[in-house]
Amino acid sequence: MSSEPLAKGYEPTEVEDRWYSFWQEAGLFAARENSHAPAYSIVIPPPNVTGVLHMGHALNITLQDILCRYRKLKGDNVLWMPGTDHAGIATQNVVEKQLAAEGMDRHRLGREKFIEKVWQWRRQYGSAIINQLKRLGAMCDWDRERFTMDEGLSKAVRKVFVTLYQEGLIYQGDYIINWCPRCHTALADLEVEHEEQDGHLYHVLYPFAEGKGGLIVATTRPETMLGDTAVAVNPEDERYRSIEHSHVILPLMNRKIPIIRDDYVDVTFGTGALKVTPAHDPNDFDIGRRHGLDSPKVIGDDGRMSEAAGRFAGLERFECRKVVVAELQKEGLLKKTEDLKHNVGHCYRCKTVVEPNLSRQWFVSAKPLADEAIAAVEEGRTRIIPEMWSKTYYDWMYNIRDWCISRQIWWGHQIPAWTCSACGEIVVEMDAPERCPACGSEDLVQETDVLDTWFSSALWPFSTMGWPERTKLLDRFYPTSVLVTGFDILFFWVARMMMMGIHFMKDVPFRDVYVHALVRDEDGKKMSKSKGNVIDPLSVIEQYGTDAFRYTLAAFAAQGRDVKMSEKRVEGYRHFVNKLWNAARFSLMHLEQGADGVDRSRIATEDRWILSRLSRVTREVTEALEGYRFNDAASELYQFIWHEFCDWYLEVIKPALYGKSSDRDAGATRAVLWTVLKNILLTLHPFMPFVTEEIWHKLPGTEGSIMTATFPEALDTASGVVPDEEAEAQMALLTAVITGIRNIRGEMNLPPSLQLTAEVQSPDAPERQTIEAHRAIIADMARLKNFTVGSPGEKPKAAATAVVDSCAIYVSLEGVIDFDKERQRLEKELGKLAAELKSVSKKLNNEDFLEKAPPAVVEKSRERQEALNERQQKLTANLERLREMQE
RNA sequence: AGGCGCGUAGCUCAGGGGGAGAGCGCUACCCUGACACGGUAGAGGUCCUGGGUUCAAAUCCCAGCGCGCCUACCA
Numbered sequence A: 001m002s003s004e005p006l007a008k009g010y011e012p013t014e015v016e017d018r019w020y021s022f023w024q025e026a027g028l029f030a031a032r033e034n035s036h037a038p039a040y041s042i043v044i045p046p047p048n049v050t051g052v053l054h055m056g057h058a059l060n061i062t063l064q065d066i067l068c069r070y071r072k073l074k075g076d077n078v079l080w081m082p083g084t085d086h087a088g089i090a091t092q093n094v095v096e097k098q099l100a101a102e103g104m105d106r107h108r109l110g111r112e113k114f115i116e117k118v119w120q121w122r123r124q125y126g127s128a129i130i131n132q133l134k135r136l137g138a139m140c141d142w143d144r145e146r147f148t149m150d151e152g153l154s155k156a157v158r159k160v161f162v163t164l165y166q167e168g169l170i171y172q173g174d175y176i177i178n179w180c181p182r183c184h185t186a187l188a189d190l191e192v193e194h195e196e197q198d199g200h201l202y203h204v205l206y207p208f209a210e211g212k213g214g215l216i217v218a219t220t221r222p223e224t225m226l227g228d229t230a231v232a233v234n235p236e237d238e239r240y241r242s243i244e245h246s247h248v249i250l251p252l253m254n255r256k257i258p259i260i261r262d263d264y265v266d267v268t269f270g271t272g273a274l275k276v277t278p279a280h281d282p283n284d285f286d287i288g289r290r291h292g293l294d295s296p297k298v299i300g301d302d303g304r305m306s307e308a309a310g311r312f313a314g315l316e317r318f319e320c321r322k323v324v325v326a327e328l329q330k331e332g333l334l335k336k337t338e339d340l341k342h343n344v345g346h347c348y349r350c351k352t353v354v355e356p357n358l359s360r361q362w363f364v365s366a367k368p369l370a371d372e373a374i375a376a377v378e379e380g381r382t383r384i385i386p387e388m389w390s391k392t393y394y395d396w397m398y399n400i401r402d403w404c405i406s407r408q409i410w411w412g413h414q415i416p417a418w419t420c421s422a423c424g425e426i427v428v429e430m431d432a433p434e435r436c437p438a439c440g441s442e443d444l445v446q447e448t449d450v451l452d453t454w455f456s457s458a459l460w461p462f463s464t465m466g467w468p469e470r471t472k473l474l475d476r477f478y479p480t481s482v483l484v485t486g487f488d489i490l491f492f493w494v495a496r497m498m499m500m501g502i503h504f505m506k507d508v509p510f511r512d513v514y515v516h517a518l519v520r521d522e523d524g525k526k527m528s529k530s531k532g533n534v535i536d537p538l539s540v541i542e543q544y545g546t547d548a549f550r551y552t553l554a555a556f557a558a559q560g561r562d563v564k565m566s567e568k569r570v571e572g573y574r575h576f577v578n579k580l581w582n583a584a585r586f587s588l589m590h591l592e593q594g595a596d597g598v599d600r601s602r603i604a605t606e607d608r609w610i611l612s613r614l615s616r617v618t619r620e621v622t623e624a625l626e627g628y629r630f631n632d633a634a635s636e637l638y639q640f641i642w643h644e645f646c647d648w649y650l651e652v653i654k655p656a657l658y659g660k661s662s663d664r665d666a667g668a669t670r671a672v673l674w675t676v677l678k679n680i681l682l683t684l685h686p687f688m689p690f691v692t693e694e695i696w697h698k699l700p701g702t703e704g705s706i707m708t709a710t711f712p713e714a715l716d717t718a719s720g721v722v723p724d725e726e727a728e729a730q731m732a733l734l735t736a737v738i739t740g741i742r743n744i745r746g747e748m749n750l751p752p753s754l755q756l757t758a759e760v761q762s763p764d765a766p767e768r769q770t771i772e773a774h775r776a777i778i779a780d781m782a783r784l785k786n787f788t789v790g791s792p793g794e795k796p797k798a799a800a801t802a803v804v805d806s807c808a809i810y811v812s813l814e815g816v817i818d819f820d821k822e823r824q825r826l827e828k829e830l831g832k833l834a835a836e837l838k839s840v841s842k843k844l845n846n847e848d849f850l851e852k853a854p855p856a857v858v859e860k861s862r863e864r865q866e867a868l869n870e871r872q873q874k875l876t877a878n879l880e881r882l883r884e885m886q887e
Numbered sequence B: 001a002g003g004c005g006c007g008u009a010g011c012u013c014a015g016g017g018g019g020a021g022a023g024c025g026c027u028a029c030c031c032u033g034a035c036a037c038g039g040u041a042g043a044g045g046u047c048c049u050g051g052g053u054u055c056a057a058a059u060c061c062c063a064g065c066g067c068g069c070c071u072a073c074c075a
Helices: A012-025 A055-073 A088-101 A111-125 A128-135 A151-166 A222-227 A282-291 A307-312 A317-330 A366-378 A388-398 A453-457 A472-477 A487-505 A537-544 A546-556 A567-589 A605-626 A630-657 A666-684 A689-698 A725-747 A765-773 A775-782 A819-844 A847-852 A855-886
Strands: A039-043 A077-081 A170-180 A185-187 A192-207 A214-219 A230-233 A247-250 A255-261 A273-276 A334-347 A355-364 A383-385 A417-420 A426-428 A444-446 A480-486 A510-516 A756-761 A784-790 A799-804 A807-812
Touching (some): A055 A480, A055 A510, A055 A605, A077 A472, A088 A111, A151 A170, A151 A426, A151 A453, A185 A355, A192 A222, A192 A247, A192 A317, A214 A222, A214 A247, A214 A273, A222 A307, A222 A317, A255 A282, A307 A317, A366 A388, A383 A388, A388 A487, A453 A487, A480 A487, A487 A510, A537 A546, A546 A567, A546 A689, A567 A630, A605 A630, A605 A666, A630 A666, A725 A765, A765 A775, A799 A819, A819 A847, A819 A855
Parallel strands (some): A039 A480, A230 A255, A383 A510, A480 A510, A756 A784
Antiparallel strands (some): A170 A185, A170 A355, A192 A334, A247 A255, A417 A426, A417 A444, A756 A807
């Protein structure tokens, strides 16, 4: 508890490092397994090990940290479970690139050695993102950090796989999947990004097998025709109903293929004749199945044409497209080429054009799992916030399709399935079986595919807590309190966690899902490296400090809207941090000896006022945080601290603190100042952990870390924190009078150094009393040398006028009189009044309004009209007087 | 093709059936013993357009325009 004065400006860097280490070393982030305090838990959306911190993480982490710090101050036993995921494809790509640079490749290295390389990479670089999260101040329980490839989590993965397989919810089969020829693996439907591109629609004539003529088919991917096994037309299509031919000749391949009839074909598209390539198109695959067609694969897994493509074998697929088109043209079979915008799927990891490919893969049968997950949200066992996202959730869940979970890469959880070389039996078990249960052979070969990373991420809420063991952590902290995440992984991750959590834990994985926005650049564009519009959070932190950055993110995090990041705004909040710092600096100068408790019988109006405001703001901030309205909480505090605490309270109490005010009890005021500052620090701490901790330690009468203190109550009689309407009303009058006088000073261009003479006349005795009792404050704040209060009487001669409630305020212009200027000022003011009066009067002259509007609303309008009238009348009178004097 | 969201001050955005708000920027004045990362005062808006509901619409409903996003097996 040192009391050396604070530096003139706040310098974040040193403070942040110091306190973060302090917190960690003091074990303040640790969840307590044996505590009986209410449990509050969050699992972090695990960033990729390959990742670097971006704005999305920053927002995501900041919001979670605000919640955790808030709950901790509220006395909860907080567990914030951190970790990373192994990002199968992404990580493998990174390490492969590294190998390539060394003139190596993974195939020459071999699977085992390659995986060892990945682990090496992980050990060397894998904690980069974790260290970056720490820069944000995240109070994760780092001792519990998990990785989706950890032994424990790996066990959970195998357990889930085996169980689902036994339940018939995982199966293996030959289907069309999305294939990335570059990553050389299957992808789930979700992992394909569709992008509209300019392409061509080629119209190709397929001649009838006998006789003249043929069918014209339209295609955007002519190279796939090499694998065509039929041409389909709609049975209802008049154009083709009567054709007698049963077959066409597949051009270039010279293969006879049937003409089939299938409802699927859209008569309005192209020519109404559809080439059918069962091995390279999901719809064609279905048609092929319905009609028992062959499905030759003409595009290989490397993106080159396969043997089945005949003389085109070996050509790269897009090269082949050109060659096919050229040859068709040469043979006169290319009848037309149209421009066409169409959606093309790209690999979400490497952006390569995805190839639909027939392949044997493992799938999760999603429907039964989805049904439970839908019910959980419908029944409110899990709340999605903002509510509108539940619609998106339902929509996807209701239309869910089976999930392809096998990946043809090496880095990941190898699928725990073995094939018996002797009898072909498939054995699915947690651990490698010794012999085939069917034939007893010991020659078992493990499936080489690994599982989708999202498969292990789906288990995150319980696998991180030790499942499948029954642990204390699970007992205490599952289900988690809330999941905080961006909507971009609502399906990838949230939906799947819901399915797995409910299925395996028999309870939802989280009570709440708070879905936040994406961070975009200043123009609302998605930040991406290729666009070059990324703002690096770390550079923002270095420039403005973590607290300012966090506050910006919180203030921007309005529900249902994207965050457009602007450094200008961060700068604004850096000023706010500095403002707080200086308010504290000032306060601490007067709080050297600490403070006694607040004695409400000894305190003044402004003390009661600030305590009242504190009470209300505390309530509003609390409610906002409970409702995930971070921006409301942030702006409420900003407004209160800057414009009420600093602008008014600190200014008003200065005379008392400096001992210039004889009628004030400085000790009582100091006690209030201490209370308000302390509560401000605590309320602000979840948003600005560093600066609040720093000031906390300078504030006399505090002990230990602010993290171990208690969040203020909105109603705290012992500390004098209670709403006080009388004080608020009086303060409103005083500030209005002061502002009125300042306004005259400003508008009349009277220099601040000029001490003015002013007089207030009011017919209202209580108003007079209030003003009279606070004459010193008004005189001080408005810089007056003479200030008198009285009943309406003779009006001062050369004076400017302002009206507040029933008060007429006259500011003497003796010696500095500028009639024209004052006249203009009054005319402007009267102009505004007239407009307002007009709209109120219009309402009050409307009988329907008087009849149908709620009485309270009518009454309010009446009062307003009266007040406006009074103002208008007083100002007009003064304007008249001014004119008379000028004549 | 469907679905969702957005359109409010010069910029970035809150708000939301009954007197148009904030931050930044701008103008004027001021280094007043916490703070120029500051203070005081001020200017600035047909709340996208057109209908409808209502005593009352920036706010609710419908349509349109513009923008963004998500989902989708029309080759």
